[in-house]
Amino acid sequence: MLESHIPSGPIADKWSKHKFEMKLVNPANKRKYNIIVVGTGLAGASAAASLSEMGYRVQNFCIQDSPRRAHSIAAQGGINAAKNYQNDGDSVHRLFYDTVKGGDYRSREANVHRLAEVSVNIIDQCVAQGVPFAREYGGYLANRSFGGAQVSRTFYARGQTGQQLLLGAYSALMKEVARKNVQLFTRREMLDLIVVDNRAVGIVCRNLVSGKIETHTADAVILATGGYGNVYYLSTNAMACNVTAAWRAHRRGAFFANPCYTQIHPTCIPVHGDYQSKLTLMSESLRNDGRIWVPRSKGDKRSPEEIPESDRLYYLEEKYPSFGNLVPRDVASRNAKEWCDKGHGVGATGMAVYLDFRDAIDRDGRDVIDGKYGNLFQMYERITDDDPFKLPMMMYPAVHYTMGGLWVDYNLMSNLPGLHVLGEANFSDHGANRLGASALMQGLADGYFVIPCTIGDFLAKAGPSKVKEGHAAVRAAEKEAQERIDRLVHSKGSRAVDDFHRELGKIMWDKCGMARNAAGLKEALQEIPRLRQEFWEDVNVTGSPGTFNQVLERAGRVADFLEYGELMCRDALERDESCGGHFREEHQTEDGEALRNDDKFCHVAAWEFTGETTAPVLHQEPLTYENVKLTQRSYK
Template sequence: MELNSNLPTGPIESAWDRARFEMKLVNPANKRKYNIIVVGSGLAGASAAATLAELGYNIQCFCFQDSPRRAHSIAAQGGINAAKNYQNDGDSIFRLFYDTVKGGDFRSREANVYRLAQISVNIIDQCVAQGVPFAREYGGTLANRSFGGAQVSRTFYARGQTGQQLLLGAYQALERQVGAGQVKMLPRTEMLSLVLVEGKARGIVTRNLITGKIESYAADAVVLATGGYGNVYNLSTNARGSNCTAIWRAYKHGAAFANPCFTQIHPTCIPVSGEYQSKLTLMSESLRNDGRIWVPKTCGDKRPPVQIPEPERDYYLERRYPSFGNLVPRDVASRNAKAVCDEGRGVGETALGVYLDFSDAIQRLGASGIRERYGNLFDMYERITGEDPYKVPMRIYPAIHYTMGGLWVDYQLMSTIPGLFVAGEANFSDHGANRLGASALMQGLADGYFILPYTLGNYLASTKLDKVQTDYAEFRREEAEVAAMTKQLLAIKGKRTVASFHRELGKLLWDHCGMSRTAKGLQLAVTKIRELREEFWTNVDVLGRDNEMNQALEHAGRVADFLELAELIAIDALHRDESCGGHFREEYQTPDGEAQRDDEHYSYAAAWEFRGLDQPPELHKEPLQFEYVHPTQRSYK
């Protein structure tokens, strides 16, 4: 395998323009002769499908949910960044580029990030024209808010539902093409395999989730926009159905998987309340502006928070980081919460939580002032926990939120398999080792609206593609494999539910490959994951049949893939002997406990190639060059 990132040369400001000019175009009359498969209907998938259809290509778009509008992009709350500089506060494309590269802890490609910053401007225009109801000022102009990791106000938002509104914009554009007959939408259809013909991605094999039927679809190119793999941890802020199956099976067919260990943890989630927990809910980070984080000074102090007097409280962030205090970045806040809980000072029934206390702020601003700022968040907290945060401090705990890693793609968003394009969170391209707030929406839409429509056309125009049919041996073989796996899962008839395996895997990964990692823990994790995988394939209990709607079977297939991906995550984390962004190795920290990068040895994207389950994956390195933003060390003391 060779990694050719196809990066444009020359000045970064005009790189994308040059790349676009150099791309081959497909004649308008020829576009309708091409079929493209888009898997996933979130921001990246829906926008790609709609835009490619608008250009005249024939699209088949797949999602496992009952409607493309359910994709998990919908849950994004905060906003979307764009270098519009509408606030006249000194923003620019270069500044957004700079912030994103720095925020990514210098593990992303400069050219990709610069292009993302350039396109951010067009995204806002496009979304406004589609009718996305962005927040407005009284004068009718677009409003902005500021967000973490930036000193300018460049985040566009639609109340706390920005992801929903952007997704609905893309979904409506998609449905318009469905109505026009240009897109065939296949909901409740899950991609279970990728089909290669003569080394190129030429189709997929799916399972119809209503009838259980295994079917093949052929095309000239395949786009995967299937989101992140945070659910490998079982508990995350992802939707229940979010999974790695599409990208994982592409990986097993030869697509390199880059930086799998780069996972982002969000510090302000509502803690786990019990074994039965199915997901974790994010609370906006903005709460840390007014809340004070603390735990009791003594271990196992089970008194209600109001009965713990001031001198017996440890405001540990304020103590350790006097200048940033409660506003340290996501990763630092998360690691410290874990540390105090590991010491046995965690709060709540599970002792996995810390207090986020608003009593000082309520005294200062009054309950009404707090309600004005955070009313809907307080309501949400009350709804989930049954506790009134105006009276009792909130309990928060970090949770897996986003995965920066994903399938490796070149500048054209094409994976190491020709004809297989990967967009949105499913690829690894733009966020390096850490993603800044309000950047995920930007990337998904950039990929779908403004990058793939060019790069895919370039691929089609410059590649000889013979017609393929789904009755080719290549399709038949993949169908047989998928059917065999399904049959096997149903035939085990063991003693444990799929959910119990998922819970155990999640805990294993969270404990050893979560907020902080050690070589020893990771080695242990690799062994235990293998054992768990073996047990899964001999002892899982999946009821029902394969020719009907069978939610346990769907879950089993996804967990089977998570059990394999988990190992790769641990292997990647183990190999990266440095700390950077979301990847914190306890062995590599500065004397004051901060992440210590090793730019000399690890300034590369780690792209792993599948060599078979019984073989270690092969590491390929894509070196990263920083010509415009020079790596520096972060400090928040």
């Protein structure tokens, strides 16, 4: 049933071969096709702009007041590309290899290779758009090494690479809006997917200003709606990030793949109170100079500068002498949790570790450190009121990125014909763990270079959709969405939406967070349906449905998270191995590293929705590795 449509032949030729073999839509016919793109982040904006340039008619939707605000904007570090401008031995094959290995051998080889191939075109495209990448004095692009990579392949624009790449894609999108070939719908939230005769033909969305339910039909639908990190309530995701679009598509038949894969970023500012609404990430680059430690003795309440060297435990340096503080994200995160759980954590809550720049400042001088990290230090001080030049930073891991997503084939089309999924919303390229500076690469690869080729194949074969606005299925989907909203507004209960979200987040963080075990997951699978039932009985949604109503918006999202969280736990329980961001405590090496089970779990777990009262059905897509040898990751 799951046909990934991976082309045959040598890995390096698959994409070229596939591009030749795909059917094309005649240039004159492209304007006859309407494509809906939901989302205006890197993947959505780049896809909408590129498809419009080719001649397709595009309707583009975003939840914010402007497409320029999608959460891709918050990515700090950089974007990888196999340009080998540094002459340090990088190549498409090496980027491919690193990404497959970094993903702990749970991604599709062919997709990753294509990603590495088009990575070079992305940089060209962005430079041509006027993205102000960092440059050297000769006028050529600067690179840095990122996330422990052995080569310098990361391109960056200060600490705002995501912003600059997004504004590049946004400007391309605005160009097409000006040409009136892209119709832009801002402040819209997708509430459902319209499927007729097993083909995705439109969406239902809510106009967040007027509260009106709208339907839009098209010949193909592209979801680029980001990840589901906010299921944890607290994450580094923006407040509006949600799973609704993907989840509603799942309920309409699209398979959800690997929902348990979540990336926890090791260096975030710790939680400091109940009122806290979100977590702030501090760039991974800080670990290049900062040393991570906790007090050697439990419950040591001394202020950090009073703790002598002999009483400090640099646990990463001790445990991983060759990588030290630069171990991958999942390893760094788990170790922080382990020491805090043992009672060595610092700060008011005991849920933090130190990231100390004292030695770096002594070695390089304050000016050098200020030059490298000045902005980050200021940001830290603004939030915490502590000066990192005087006191070590306090850090704790936080949910940051989700590798799971809607299942897609090599053409980025889900099992539902006509529904394509791009960027963080799909599952395909990062396996069980994403490398630093690879999210931006994937979003833009999907939008600029993959979907413009592959959607033509679908449209040429499937032809135009015959479903128009008045179709019974369209009206039915609209009615269903309206009823759901009415139900939310009418359940005048006693608890605020955020209370439920917070409670769900706690269950997910405790039982399906950085480390999971069967017992905890089974508990969560009991608790979540209970909480969901309580939500529908006792939630209080103020205001009316036909207006700008932010409480109602949040309520709808939390309702979907309450369904989605259960699927995550189910997947986490089913995947009885550890890999990448999915750490099952039952499966670890003697050193506490993730222990994979390649015999039983070298596959994609794709879940099929079967109904609200029946269990989802698991489909497996086996992963085969012909070009990379599966090994146990080691960072000793």
